Every structure is written in structure tokens, then in C-alpha cells.
Amino acid sequence: MDFSLTEQQRMFCDSVATFARKELADGALARAHTPEFPRDVARLMAGAGLLGITIPEADGGTGGTLMDAVLAIEQVARFCPRSADAVAEGSFGAIRVLAHFGTDDQKRRYLAPLLAGDELIVVAMTEPDAGSATTDLKTTATPDGKGFRINGSKVFPNPHADQYLVYVRYGPGTGGIGSVMLRRNAKGFSIGKPGKFMSGNDWAPIFFDNVYIPPEDVVLRAGGFKKQIQGFNAERIGNASRSLAYGLYCFNLAREYAKTRKQFGRLLCEFQGLQWKFADMKMKLDAAQLLLYRAASNADSGLPAPDETTVAKLMCNQAGFEVANEAMQIMGGLGYTQETLVDYCLRRCRGWMIAGGSVEMLKNRMAEFIFERHFSQRPPRAVS
Numbered sequence: 001m002d003f004s005l006t007e008q009q010r011m012f013c014d015s016v017a018t019f020a021r022k023e024l025a026d027g028a029l030a031r032a033h034t035p036e037f038p039r040d041v042a043r044l045m046a047g048a049g050l051l052g053i054t055i056p057e058a059d060g061g062t063g064g065t066l067m068d069a070v071l072a073i074e075q076v077a078r079f080c081p082r083s084a085d086a087v088a089e090g091s092f093g094a095i096r097v098l099a100h101f102g103t104d105d106q107k108r109r110y111l112a113p114l115l116a117g118d119e120l121i122v123v124a125m126t127e128p129d130a131g132s133a134t135t136d137l138k139t140t141a142t143p144d145g146k147g148f149r150i151n152g153s154k155v156f157p158n159p160h161a162d163q164y165l166v167y168v169r170y171g172p173g174t175g176g177i178g179s180v181m182l183r184r185n186a187k188g189f190s191i192g193k194p195g196k197f198m199s200g201n202d203w204a205p206i207f208f209d210n211v212y213i214p215p216e217d218v219v220l221r222a223g224g225f226k227k228q229i230q231g232f233n234a235e236r237i238g239n240a241s242r243s244l245a246y247g248l249y250c251f252n253l254a255r256e257y258a259k260t261r262k263q264f265g266r267l268l269c270e271f272q273g274l275q276w277k278f279a280d281m282k283m284k285l286d287a288a289q290l291l292l293y294r295a296a297s298n299a300d301s302g303l304p305a306p307d308e309t310t311v312a313k314l315m316c317n318q319a320g321f322e323v324a325n326e327a328m329q330i331m332g333g334l335g336y337t338q339e340t341l342v343d344y345c346l347r348r349c350r351g352w353m354i355a356g357g358s359v360e361m362l363k364n365r366m367a368e369f370i371f372e373r374h375f376s377q378r379p380p381r382a383v384s
């Protein structure tokens, strides 16, 4: 067992940090307060080989590992937390489902513009009555000739995306779920009134009114749900990486602040009450980082193990939020302003405790791993 990064990984970290310091550090504050996805950054990242890190070279990616993507997110976020989104969107989640299960034609039409940084994809999964209970989704895909007609609605996706990977129901039960691709200009597709997340990012309900999906835009047919969830395990690593990276960002900022800010004629770092906060923060970050690195590096030899991914996401989500919160406290009134990125990191980290599997749902999963049995969350069936 070796807990240190390889020489190659250290060199990769250095080169990403150099790129991020030079290209992204300026404007980090403004970028964080822009509700739209930073498309200019995505194009820059594409040029630097930081989009599609986990996508095979044959599909236009850079053929790296999940661990490479985790390290890239960490290094980019050191200089511009918001820009880490571009790395995450380019390596985890919907893009990987497309790369894994898409046809060559779909990869050419949908994946290629994503990898060039020209387009953005998001997953459209959550519905008004199907949140944590994803498999209750009602959006239907009804056969029409060789294709399908989609009817239904989703909530919470980014309304500025170009492409949507939509979870649909071809038939009853979990086995009836699959997914299709569509672009925002599809006939019958509409975007409702945008709202704001606490992070400042936009979301909006989206509607499908008899949208025709040709057969070449079907990604997974009925029975595809389990495959999608495997993709989701990797998505959880992307979500966890940003929680951790944001926590590290806040820790470093608060540490520098405590080394220079004086009160009562002494540096903040000399007060034991604050030293203990730093000790707790460091403990949480180290634990989260080790769990995340374990999940990511073990996944590099196959698909991510669900138990390792679950515990890593839980720990990173909690550590990121708690550390950002403590950093804010340590930085006093300044921490609570928007002059630094601590408040932004805190708000983003809070969202990751809900998105991509809430902390409660992850704890339910952990109970299943611990007791090696399934616990249905549904009410018991009436005995007749």
C-alpha cells in the first residue's frame, strides 16, 4: 500500500497548477458570480487537454484515469473554483454515459462538440414527483415508427445546456427505464421560468410535449437503468472531488488569513481556539481525500466500487461544507462578504449534499453495504 502520488501524477498536478495559475486565477471571483457555465474556460480547457480526461483517446478524449480527473479538479480549484466545473463536466456524469454507451454516430454528433468545449451536456433525471426515488420517473417514451415520442417534465437541470441526456420510461418498473439524447432546439421541447439555486447558478423546469426522438438518438433502451447508475457512480466521484477541492481552497485561504490578520496585538493563528478549528478542518480534509483517492484509484482498474464511491462522496460532501463554514468563521466579517470565494464555496458545497445522491440516501446505501442486504424505502405491501 502506497499513499503517495506517483512521479507522473505529481508532474501532471504541477502542469495543471501552472496552467490554472496563468490562465484562470485572474477573474476567479467574477466567474464564481456568473450564473452561466464558463464556456470560455471550457474551450481553454479543451486546448489544454483537460476536457475528456476520462474518455478514451479513440473517442476523442485524453485517455486518462478517474484519478487524473480528480487531481485536475483539485489543482484547477486551487486557483479558480468555478473553473473546476468545466473539468468535472468534461470527465464525469452525462458525458461518460455518452462515451460508454453511445454509438459511433452519437459520439460524432454529440460527444465531439462537448470535448471541443463548444457545447454543454446535462442530465435530465429528476422530476417533480421523482427526486430521491428516481425510479418513480414518469416521462414516457412511446414508440412512433422506428423512433419514440417523449412526454413529461423534469426539474433542476441547467437551462443553458445545449444537450440533454433525458431519463425516460419505455415501460413499467425499473426495467422500463432508459435514456435518450436531445438538443435544446428539438420541436416540442421547452424550458420554463428559470430559478436560482443558493449557489447563484440557474435551474429551470423543462418540458417534453410529444418530442420526436429518432432511433439514432436513443442511448439506452429499456433495461438501461443499471448501466446509467454505474455511470452515476463515476459522477459521484466528480461531485465529491469538487466538494473536497472547494474545502481545500477555503482551508488554504483561511490559513493564509490567520497568518497575517492580527487582533489583540496577536496573529489569529496564535489563538488556540482557532488552532483547534484548523486541526479539525485538516483532519476532515485528509480523511475525505484518502477516501476519495481510494475510490478513484481502485476504479481505475475497472468500474468504481459503489461502496467506496458512496463513503467517499459522503465524507467529501460533509468535509467540504464543514471546512468552508469554519473558514468563513475564521475570516470573520470578511468571510461573510463576497470579496473572497469562501461564501461561494460554502454555498456550492451545500448543494452537493443534495445533488448526485443526498447524504441521507448515501447513508441508506451504506447501511445496505454494512448489513449486506437491501432495505426497501417503500411502505410495506398490505397483506391480503
Ligand SMILES: Cc1cc2nc3c(=O)[nH]c(=O)nc-3n(C[C@H](O)[C@H](O)[C@H](O)COP(=O)(O)OP(=O)(O)OC[C@H]3O[C@@H](n4cnc5c(N)ncnc54)[C@H](O)[C@@H]3O)c2cc1C
Residues within 6 Å of the ligand: 122, 123, 124, 125, 126, 127, 130, 131, 132, 133, 154, 155, 156, 157, 158, 197, 351, 352, 354, 355, 356, 357, 358, 359, 360, 361, 364, 377
Ligand atoms: C445543486 C443541484 C444541482 C442539481 N442538478 C440536477 C441536474 O442537473 N439534473 C437533474 O436531473 N437533477 C438535478 N438536481 C436534482 C437532484 O438530483 C435532487 O434534488 C435530488 O435527487 C433530491 O431530490 P429532491 O430534491 O426531489 O428531494 P426529495 O427526494 O424529495 O428529498 C427530500 C429530503 O428527504 C430526504 N429523503 C428522501 N428519501 C429518503 C429516504 N428514503 N431516507 C432518508 N431520507 C430521505 C432527502 O435526502 C432530502 O433531504 C440538482 C440538485 C441540486 C441541489
